[in-house]
Amino acid sequence: GAGVSQSPSNKVTEKGKDVELRCDPISGHTALYWYRQSLGQGLEFLIYFQGNSAPDKSGLPSDRFSAERTGGSVSTLTIQRTQQEDSAVYLCASSLARMNTEAFFGQGTRLTVV
C-alpha cells in the first residue's frame, strides 16, 4: 500500500507569496502531524490533527501559518506572505488512532523562499 505522500517535493517561491503544501496520509490513519525541519536541525512540531478533535495548533510559529484537514484525510499547510526564514523541509506524518503506534513520515516538501 502507499505510504504518506507529500506534494510538491520541492517548491521555490518569492518572498511575500503564499504557498500551499499538501499531505496525503496512509488510508485509515486518523492522526496527522506537520513538522518543520530547517537545514541540519531537529523536527519542530507545527500542528496535530486527531480524528474529529480540535487540532493542536500550539506549534505554529506565527499567524501566517495555518493548516486544515478535509474529510479526515488530506491536509493542507498554508504559509502566507512567505519569508526567507520559512525556508525548510516540511514533513507530514500519520498514524493509527490507537495510542502508542508508529508515526510514518512522508518524504517532505523542501520549501525555498528567495
Next chain:
Amino acid sequence: GENVEQHPSTLSVQEGDSAVIKCTYSDSASNYFPWYKQELGKRPQLIIDIRSNVGEKKDQRIAVTLNKTAKHFSLHITETQPEDSAVYFCAARRGNRDDKIIFGKGTRLHILP
C-alpha cells in the same frame, strides 16, 4: 507541555564500538518513547520504541532503556557499522490519543572507519 532534551548533538565512534544517545523528558504522564533514524536526504523512520511498562527493549544491535523515575531514556547501538551513520531522534508522547509526539533535537552519529 512536554519538552524532550537530547544529548549529544553530535557523536563520533569508531566502527565496531558502541554508541549511546541519551534523552530526558519533562512530562511524567508520557508513556511512549520512540526512536527514529534519518539518513541523509531521507525521511525519518522508526527503529525501536519502548512503552512505560518495561525498562528495556532490544532488537539485534539496538537497545533502548527507560528510567521513569528519572524521566530518562537512552538508545544503545552495539558493534556499530558504517550504515549506522545518520541522525537519530528520540521522542515522547503521553498516553492520551489526543496528544502529539514531541521530538528531541537529534544526534548526528558518525561512524569512523
